[in-house]
Amino acid sequence: MFTGLLKFIGAAGELGIFSARATRDLFRPPFEIAELTRQVYECGMKSTPLIACSGLALGAVMAMQSEASMSRFGGQALVPEAVGIGIFRVLGPLVTGLLISGRVGAGIGAELGGMRVTQQIDALEALAVDSFKYLVVTRVLACIIALPILTLVMDFSGLIGGMVLDMAVAHVSPMLFLKDAFQVLALGDYLPTVLKTTVFGLIIGTVACYLGYNTSGGATGVGRASTRSVVFCSLLLILIDIILVKLSFFWSSP
Secondary structure: OHHHHHHHHHHHHHHHHHHHHHHHHOOOOOOOHHHHHHHHHHHOHHHHHHHHHHHHHHHHHHHHHHHHHHHHHOOHHHHHHHHHHHHHHHHHHHHHHHHHHHHHHHHHHHHHHHHHHOOHHHHHHHOOOOHHHHHHHHHHHHHHHHHHHHHHHHHHHHHHHHHHHHHHHHOOOHHHHHHHHHHOOOHHHHHHHHHHHHHHHHHHHHHHHHHHHOOOOHHHHHHHHHHHHHHHHHHHHHHHHHHHHHHHHHHHOO
């Protein structure tokens, strides 16, 4: 047990050093614009259909559950507010982060792991290319850029999903639904979630890149890196979300 604890502390320390190096290199030239653009497209644009469809389903489910619960107390008129608050403040950022950790995190871990075991990273370094800057920093920055945008896609898709279901069930007009949903949201409900998702992007990028960049053991190691990327990213997102939600209360408090 003591040996396992030492290994865990050592791995956490290595991840911390890796994350600090990646964060430092975000602001140091050269800025690999072409590779960064490609990674933003891979992480952001290609994830948009998944996020939009998930948002529509999530908003519809929230509206359905809220309608069923509030109808007992005659509070059906509060369904738009419940959907707006639930999506924008709570579920939108976290669900987006979990979905991206499954899609992008696993892809980064497998891609970098495959490059490591086939010695492609060694070949880049032999050509005097900074493999860390080219492969790791671009992917971390792409995740930081893409997560806030994808969270907005999730939020508005969820609102549309809830609106469509409320129109079908309660025959509420779209303008009234949107008016009620946005009237309970203030600027303090948007900024903390945007800042929170940049942290989520940093976590997903650094953890997935760390596991892929340090892969060993051939094809088995690649599969292990991909699986661990999803598991560790998801656990860290949930734990960090608890801390950031608590901090957001200080932001919104008078």
